[in-house]
Amino acid sequence: MSNLLPVPFKKTYSADVASAARIYLLEHGETHPDAVKTDIKQWQQLRSKIVDLKVHANSISDILRYHAQLTSIITKLPVDVQLEISYAPVFSPSGLPISLNNLIFERAALLFNLGALFSQLAASEDRSNIDGIKRAAANFQCASGTFQYLRTIVLPTFLFPPSEEDCPIDLSSPFIHVLEYLTLAQAQECFWQKAKIDNRTNGLVSKLAAGTMDLYGKALTAALEATPAVKHMFPSDWLAHIEAKRCHFEAVAYYRKSREEVENSRYGPEIAYLTLARSAIQKGYDVARKAKIFAALLNDIQAEMAKKETARAERDNDLIYHHDMPPTSSLPVIQPLIVAQPATPKELSNPHLLVATNEMLFSSLMGWGTREAINIYNDRKKNLIEEDLVNPAKESRQLAERTLQSLSLPASLDALERHIGLPPSLLKKAEEVRLEDGPAKIEAAIEDLYRLSRQNSKLLNEAMDILDHEASEDESARGSMLLDRAPSHEANAHVVEKERRYRAILNQAAASDETIRVKWDQWDRNITELTWDEADLEASVPSSTKQARSSETEARARELRTFLESLDEIQEDRENLIRRARALADVDDIQPRILKAAAGLERLAEAQPAMFEDVSNDELAKYDKFVQYMKNLDTKQQDILNSIEAKRKCPLLAIEKGF
Known part of the structure; x- marks a missing residue:
């Protein structure tokens, strides 16, 4: 009989996905259900595969694929599409199921069953050999990672019903936290078992055992500190099993530490650690016996061996070594070594590893x-x-x-x-002209235009003079020697073409400058008048009334x-x-x-x-x-x-x- 605890499945029942999806799309969607009938059919098929799960590795891919598609469905549709989903409590498969119209409930329960599947695969492994231990450890870590993903990522988005009768306690964060620690503790136990088979040092095995004890302790604490509703969801023998395991690995840690003390000729601390080991064994023995789980843990809790080892150590110390036994309270704490870590399947956080984006259900919506x-x-x-x-x-x-x-x-x-x-707007404009010294500024700008035009023409003429000079030298050179290169007028054709374009631009600019000059000559007098003071300016404008004010x-x-x-x-x-x-x-x-x-x-x-x-x-x-x-x-x-x-x-x- 296995001394590890596999998490059972949450039993589910068939659901009429097709009808619910069609009705919702007809009433609320912008797309007719016939346009996505293939998607609806595939959704129904995916869910049918997880109704009656088998403890087999193939079931992992069925759950992961459905979960990947479910993440897409939830982004396209609201969580309530009037699809009734039912799951029985985890430890009462024949009990009254809880039914909710909530796709997050479906996702949470699906992930719960994935974690349960990993734990069942792990518990079913033959741990009498190294390969079996490795597979068990890997599956338990995947179980813990799945429960952790469920607790930290999915459950925060799940709004629990206000009614306690409709509330799935086994999907609450405290309940899942217990399973997360439990499966991780059992993965750590597999690593401890492998170290023992590999004949690792007593110090290492002691630290691994302390790490296992620590994880079982966290699982037990999480259960005991939860609300009564969560605590009572667990069978009584489960909590007793976890507590007995914690005591057992506490004893193992102390026992292996005593072996390390012997190896280092510290016989007093050896006896002290053995004393602590016997105390932990006795406590675990009592817990196992009261809960009637003695048979399952008989091979784990070996009080007789610890008792004999203690008697031997005391006898050897009294007759040979004469070391003082330190108080147990003064012994160094064994530092736990935890090598087991939650391993979340990468397909959970990245569904596109399983299903391409264009293959996601309802991707067109x-x-x-x-x-x-x-x-x-x-x-x-x-x-x-x-x-x-x-x-x-x-x-x-x-x-x-x-x-x-x-x-x-x-x-x-x-x-x-x-x-x-005068109108205020005109006075305002006149003030601007006076402040800016408008006519002088315009004259300066026009003069700058002419100066720049002359400078640009000069530069262009100088460039063409250089080309003409180069062409003359090329022609002279060709008269005196044979040159294997293109004539100057051919080699510089593109430069000449640029000169034509630039010359045209300059001519066009000159014409524009002349237009500006003509316009300025036409308006020079009027704009100059705007520089007069207000009285002179007003006097220059004919008045429509002669009445004095x-x-x-x-x-x-x-x-x-x-x-x-x-x-x-x-x-x-x-x-x-x-x-x-x-x-x-x-x-x-x-x-x-x-x-x-x-x-x-x-x-x-x-x-x-x-x-x-x-x-x-x-x-x-x-x-x-x-x-x-x-x-x-x-x-x-x-x-x-x-x-x-x-x-x-x-x-x-x-x-x-x-x-």
């Missing part, structure tokens, strides 16, 4: 999480434009209208004589008119801003980036809309500049309104013409 992420982004984009641009613009416009109406503007300005000087009133009226024009410009800027934002939104397609991000996800089965939040936020950041500019316009508008209120209260404007 856009992923459910991807599709939802795109819809969410488009809604957020639309809401952003309305809430952060359109509505604030409307409110700001209404605020400006109310403020101006309360100040009787622009009606009060219209009551003044219409002619109030105070210069100060005119200046203040112009200032108010300038403010009103600025408000109009701000409103126009808002409208342009909204048009630009909407134009961007019309061509803004996040789908390529979402699809790229989905393709790069390391864990495809977890592709949920929330996983693309960073992509969505990054894309929405394009609209931040519009929002900020809108806020800047609001600030600018408020400053102008404040200035208008201050100017409107001026006494001079209040007394003239009823203003």
Whole structure:
């Protein structure tokens, strides 16, 4: 009888995959089920293979292949497609199964059975020979790696039902953690057994045994510290078995350490370690006897041998060595050596090793999480434009209208004589011309154009002179000797062609320069007038009215008119801003980036809309500049309104013409 614990399968039952998939696609999908009927059929076939699993290596590939396809299915469809999936509790195959409409539940249970299959294959190996031990160790490590993958990668995505009756306790993280440690401990035990058969040193075997004890201890602690529901899922003899194993390997570690002490002539510590070994053996003996697992562990717990070894060591020490036995509490702790490591099948984390991307089921469908992420982004984009641009613009416009109406503007300005000087926009342009010394700058620029044109023509002429000189020398040389090379006019044909192109460009540029010169001559006088001071400039423009007004009133009226024009410009800027934002939104397609991000996800089965939040936020950041500019316009508008209120209260404007 094996002294190792294989994990049993979770029994499952047939499920009508085809009907559930067809109904979902008809009601919710963008693709007709007939377009993917081959995929639906293959899904049904893959699941049928894992309903009645056999303890055989071929079953590993069946599970891995179905798992690979399941990862693709979960990215294309939501986890609930109204497909009822049933699994019985692991230690009650004939008990009432738990049924859930959840594809993550299917994936978790599938991985559980893969880990169980690895453990059963390991336990069935003949460990009386080295090859059998190696295979058992490898399978136990794969079992532990599978349970670890299930616990750390898949279970965090599985939302357990709120009802305890529908909650699969044997798929909870604490329960799986126990199995992860247990299978790893049994893999470590295989390494310890191999070291013993290979006659490794007592020190090494002692450390391996200590590592095995440590892993069994972690499995036991994980079970005992779990909730009562998890703890009671395990058969009572399992926990007793694990505890007895921990005690056994504690005893083995102490016993082998005592052998190492003898080899180094430390007879006092030898007796102390043997004493600890006997204590651990007795504890394990008691646990095994109470749980009635004595027969399975009889070969492991050998109290009689430890008792005889202790008696021999004490007798030899009393008669021969006379070493003091140190207190057991002062003995150095045996450092555990753990060589067993969880080995996750690479096909779990990378399903494409088994199935090519184009062979994944429903590969023609856009992923459910991807599709939802795109819809969410488009809604957020639309809401952003309305809430952060359109509505604030409307409110700001209404605020400006109310403020101006309360100040009787622009009606009060219209009551003044219409002619109030030159338009502010013209004065603004004139100021720019004066500050930049416009005419002089234009004259300098035109002169620079002519100078550069002459310089370029000179360079081109010099280059052609050099070619002509070279051609003359070549012709003279050919008259005096036989040359085996192309004549100069042939060798330099491409250079001459370049000269023609450059000459044409220069001629065209010269024509353009002349056009600019003519235009400048036409407008020189008008632009020069813009450099005059404001009074001279205004005097040069014919006035439409002869009524005299105070210069100060005119200046203040112009200032108010300038403010009103600025408000109009701000409103126009808002409208342009909204048009630009909407134009961007019309061509803004996040789908390529979402699809790229989905393709790069390391864990495809977890592709949920929330996983693309960073992509969505990054894309929405394009609209931040519009929002900020809108806020800047609001600030600018408020400053102008404040200035208008201050100017409107001026006494001079209040007394003239009823203003």
